[in-house]
Amino acid sequence: MKGIVKLNNTLTSTATGEALTAAMGKKLNDEKVAKSGDTMTGLLSINTGNSWARMQFGTNDGSWKMEFDPKGAASRQMNFNFNDSTGERTFILFPALEKGVNQLVAYQSWVNEQNPKNRSGIDLDTATTPQFFINAKSGYVSAVDVEHAGLILGYQNDCSQIIAAGGNLWVRGSDANPISKPEDWSEWKRILDEKNGVLKSDFAHSRASNGYQKLPSGLILQWGRVSIKNDSYIATTFPIAFPNTCFNVQTTIDIPRAMRGGDVVSAHVGDISRTGCSIGFSENSYGGERPLYWFAIGY
Structure with missing residues (x-):
């Protein structure tokens, strides 16, 4: 009817022939976001679909933008960029986050503290x-x-x-x-050490016929040669004394030909100590002197 306006007291109607009530007008005014100096509560959601979601903050000579990758969980990436008045863009790019791995963005003062120059x-x-x-x-x-x-x-x-x-x-x-x-x-x-890359005392050695080799673990290998008459037993001194103990000594006799069925030759050790041992040679078919070689291990 002419001169009569139907009022609508809701904000959800799509009617085109009704007027909003004063109460609903006040509600809109109370809940609007002011262009300057306002406060919002709750969650503000910005969804741009397949485009980068952006928030822009103006300055006197350009603007800052926060950008969020639309791929979301597939990328987990965001950037800051500054657009100056000439159109040039400068970025702060953050690498994509790994799912379930939290990252810490460090302040420059903390980074400086990690510099060894600042930790004296x-x-x-x-x-x-x-x-x-x-x-x-x-x-x-x-x-x-x-x-x-x-x-x-x-x-x-x-x-x-x-x-x-x-x-x-x-x-x-x-x-x-x-x-x-x-x-x-x-x-x-x-x-x-400055010359050899490894500490020489850890690999000290003597390459003599009666010599030794020290190892970094503390083990020492020693070897030598003695000449013994048949059925004799002589004392032998190691090139260096083992600091703690000698674990074992092995000896081998030098025979210049193949053994025959009735031949018996025996080389043996005893009296083992940190500084030396005794080496013997027994046989039933050789006469004279024979060379015996020995090998010792200890630490």
Whole structure:
């Protein structure tokens, strides 16, 4: 009827011949987002389908944009980019996240702390946090030069420390719980030298006919040759003494021809100690002197 307007008190109607009530108008005004200085609560959802979802923030000379990859779970990637007034774009690109793996974005101050140049003057006797460092304040091996660098591996109650200086490398460790004082650590051990790459004392040797070979594990191999008359027994001294013990000595006699059925030849050892042993030779078909070769192992 002319002059009469039907009112609608909802926000969901699609009617074209009805007017909104004042109450619904107030609701729209109360819930709108202002162009300046407003507050929103709850979740704001922006869905752009197959296009990168973007939020833009203007500046005096361009704008920042946050971009989100539309592939979603297949990519898990976002970027920041700045568009200046000339149209040039500068990006901060984040690598795609791996599913179920959380990542930490570090502040520059934290990154700087991880730089060994910024980790000098530490006390190695109490330091167990994994890190690089230079020029420790205390706890370092006394043989290093003034300038040195190092690495700490492990955690509070199981830790190793490595120091490099002057072409040499030292290492020490501890499994005290907790590690808190100098006595908790092993002695510093030099494992590399500046010329040979390995510490020569760990591979000390003598290539003489009566010689030896030291191994890094502490084992020592020794060998030699003696001449013995038949049915004799003589004392033999090792080229060097074993620091702890000799595990075993083997000996072999040099026979210049094939053995015959009735031949009996025996080489044997006894009186084994850290410094030497006795070697004997018995036979029933040879006369004179024969060379015997021996081999010993210990540590």
